[in-house]
Amino acid sequence: MSAVAGAEPRRLRRLTAVTLAIAGLIVLPGFTVTPSPSPSDPDPLRAAEYWLDDYGIRDAWKTSTGSGVRIAVIDTGIGKGPVEFSGVVGGTDVSGLGSPDGRTPVGARDPDHGSWVASLAASRGTSPVTGMLGVAPDAQLLSISVGFGVSASVPFAEQIAQAIYWAVDNGADIINLSFTTNTPDWDRSWDDAFMYAFEHDVVVVAAAGNRGSGTGVVGAPATIPGVLVVGGVDPHGRASREASTQGITIAVAAPSENLLGVSADGKVVEWDGTSGAAPIVAGIAALVRSAYPDMDADDVINRIIRTATPPAGVTDLPDPLYGYGLVDAEAAVTASVPAVRENPLGSLAEWITIYRRANLVPDPEPTVPPAAVEPLPPVEQQAAASPLLPSTESLLYGTVPLAAGTVAAILVALGVTAAVRRVRLASRAPRR
Template identity: 75%
Template sequence: MHVCDSGASRVRRLVAAALAVAGIATLTGFATPSPSPVDSDPIRALEYWLDDYGVRDAWQTTKGAGVTIAVIDTGIGKGPVEFSGVVGGTDVSGLGSADGRTPVGARDTDHGSWVASLAASRGTGVDTGMIGVAPEAELLSISVGFGSTSAVPFVEEIADAIYWAVDNGADIINMSFTTNTQEWDESWDDAFLYAFEHDVVVVAAAGNRDSGTTVVGAPATIPGVLVVGGVDRDGVASVGASTQGITIAVSAPSEDLLGVSADGTLVEWNGTSGAAPIVAGIAALVRSAHPELDADDVINRIIQTATPVEGVSWVPDPLYGYGLVDANAAVNAIVPTVSTNPLGSLAEWIRLHRRAAAADPEPTATTAPVEIDPLPPVDEAAAQANPLLPTEDTLLYATIPLTATTLAAILVGLGVTAAVRRVRLASRAPRR
């Protein structure tokens, strides 16, 4: 299992005071963006995706109020004011606290906080501090133990996390991790079905090459999941901070992202772990603006309004999916409703790939039984004779004639022999 960021070694910590003094300068060669005309805060100015992907325009309609996003990750920090939108949580790993707010995991324990800040950070003030894509949405923090430190099996943690999220009001579930294998444990079938049947949008990261993921893995291979690939600042598929696969639905920024750590420290990071919550935030904007729409229609609006990528002629493309996500279009465009999830049916997949392989212990009749007339009785078979014993036919036509012929031949032979002997004796008698 891997969280879908490009590694803690690539995280560069940014100090707000240094940014202000340097005029929005950053560390280690990070390109200096031009501040947005509406942003005087240097942190907000670094969030290029707000303008480039239509988020700020979508805010003219909604900021995500009334929608709940569940973050299944390492836990969302409890101290920073940016996370004041967290309304509940739990720990399914056996390592964290009951409220899910104590960061857990073998590495990148701040990962869940970074993810949550991109989805729904409140900022530090009206126009200051990092702000999420859906800053008025509420968050659920579900901590899982990534790595070998957890006492609970990973597949069990994820299933438990999904059930808890659904039962506690999640409208959207974000999963910024991959298993690096296309298949998934059968226990996930029922858990993901439970989410889909309760009208929940499930968003998953596609994974990153820098983390060893060359193609998408579960949960990004599960039908019906909104899978997010990553692009750089120019909208080009990221080499290290994304991967590829036919299940990618849309793409979003995965490079030069910001995140708020559990202790409030601001960091820069890369990976589809960040692209996924950007899309989860957009899903929250759509659900807030269109509460009458079900999860299938929310997903359909996001993929149908994505910006096509130049040079890509066939969608979904294994690098970009349907294109680059557009928050404003997803919220405000006119999009026909659908009756099924455009990303596939998990129930149908289970029927074909799970149940078809299992034997049916009690097959059911599909037609009424047909009455058939009884067959006539079968003649009893004659007892099998010994082939070595003579039969009536062999006695009459073979044995008796052969015996008679043989006796006659013997008698003739004896007669001839006797006659010959008499002739010889006669020839030897003295003449008188």
């Protein structure tokens, strides 16, 4: 099974004076950001994060900032240096390529991908008033480094399964998967791994994939029942032509264009892709779980999809491009939403039962009692006889008839012989 890391960013470009002119940023050599006045935020870098205002995230912060919630980022690894990632509390490497703490970026292509994803979910900024903020800035992070290329010594499917088990065992409340396999099917080992997450009340968020990177339809893990799948939209809330795909498993949509990300070396970049839309929703899930500590994963997912805003002109929901609509963080943490008894996005356990035949229905109990059969009479015990001596049966049916027949044949032969002699003697006598 191969995978595309991040599902993937359509393009990557460093923040320059040209690309950030609208945001009021001036990027100097070395990529040091010098703030300039901004009407919406004292820090122009934060002002460039349009999704914070457009999707109700700043308003949601009045209720929750993600405190007490742990997000596991299963990706290329979260950089160790930037102060924005001071919320990382643990990590591991499952690829055989990174460091034991999962903080060394791995992969020849986009090794900073995991850092970009983490910064959108839970970056803590460079100070209380400067630097990029994630959607849930007070949430904790787990860094699990995965190798997406053929150079990894561990098969990709096995890496993901191990990563999920590790994340759950280390207290993850939310798992973010910003990659696609470009195929709807998944390895059987993922059945147990994802079930392990669901059974331990973990919200699993996955990117839908990008048409710009060759993903025509949603692929695994975004096809797994129960996963919160995120499609992408442009800054105007329209389905992204390049940085998103479509499919019936998409649950909600979030920004996937003109996103910001903090690299492992602390540099800020602009990038596109549902790889970024997914951690935005993972961050919103963290805000909900922080606001409602006793709420289970099924209800967290239900709040996010039921409070989403339907896009203009779309009435038949869920939609293959937008799912149930555009996420609304403020509504997700404040609206009154009835509780549910099961995951509204489907049951992986039921899917396994139907398609894997893993949980077969036991044979029904018989309704008619079995007929009683009287036992056979006991076998008469006989003393063991020598195989060299004849038995009674062999004497009666074999030896005696054979002996009698032999005697009779001998007598007949003697009679015939005597008769022949008399005939010969009679023929030799002289005639008178």
